[in-house]
Amino acid sequence: SICDDENGDGRDEVVVGDSAEDSLGVDLLMGPLSGTYLVPDAAEALVLRARLHQMGGDGDAARADVERVLGRQPEHAAALEMRGLLAADRGDYAAAELAFRRVLNSTEASTAEQAEGLFGLGRMYRKSGAFVKAAAVDEKFLKQFPDDQQVPDVLLDLGRTLRAMGAYRLAISRFYSVINSTLKIPAGG
Numbered sequence: 148s149i150c151d152d153e154n155g156d157g158r159d160e161v162v163v164g165d166s167a168e169d170s171l172g173v174d175l176l177m178g179p180l181s182g183t184y185l186v187p188d189a190a191e192a193l194v195l196r197a198r199l200h201q202m203g204g205d206g207d208a209a210r211a212d213v214e215r216v217l218g219r220q221p222e223h224a225a226a227l228e229m230r231g232l233l234a235a236d237r238g239d240y241a242a243a244e245l246a247f248r249r250v251l252n253s254t255e256a257s258t259a260e261q262a263e264g265l266f267g268l269g270r271m272y273r274k275s276g277a278f279v280k281a282a283a284v285d286e287k288f289l290k291q292f293p294d295d296q297q298v299p300d301v302l303l304d305l306g307r308t309l310r311a312m313g314a315y316r317l318a319i320s321r322f323y324s325v326i327n328s329t330l331k332i333p334a335g336g
Contacts, residue, residue, distance in 0.1 A: 190216045194225045201233060209233055224250050224260035231267050240275040247271065262292045266301060273308050281308045299328050 193212045200209035210233050216226040231246030250256050250264030265288045272281035285305040289298065306321035 190220055190223055191225065194223075194229055197226075197229050197233075201229075201236070206233055206236060222249070222253050222255050224253055224256035224264070227253075228260065228263050228267055231264075231271065235267075235271040235274055240271060243271045244268065258292075262288070262295050262297065265291070266297050269301065269304060273304060273311075278308050278312045281305075282312070299325050302328060 193216050197209040197212035200206070200212065209229070213226050213229045213233065216223050217230065220226070227246050227250045231243045231250070234240070234243035234246060247264050247268040250260060251268070253260075256264065265284060269281050269284035269288060272278075272284055282305060285301050285308065288295075288301050289305075292298070295301075302321050302325045306318045306325065309315075309318035309321060
């Protein structure tokens, strides 16, 4: 749970423990927040708990955690990205796009957070059926983040998007790119 400054160091405390009550077997941050801000660990833990709630199918609890963070830190990139994912899950693509674009336009977002925002935006466009936009975002991702660990996923999404658009030869080439990017065959064979 998040506790008031119990040890006198000026920071709220974050306590994580096991709980049989939680459907995912993890009890993260059950308890009230105090003060007008969240310490970084508390904000990150709330976003993590939101991800766990999303994976467990509890969108309402996930949204509550995300909004709790954004209520105190409106530009928190991970919370904005999670807001976008949750909005896309419920079919609110306008809200999802807004959240992902806020991550991309943030001067405080790290390179990894920018990559996550662009990845989420591409997936949201594909899910909404905006295939041309999805392909453009995926291509932009590949140009901006060529060494990111999500490149194989982006290539796979791009191949699926191109296939849905009827560009079968391009789709096949992207599927081969997925294979090549994940095999890492040593030089000389």
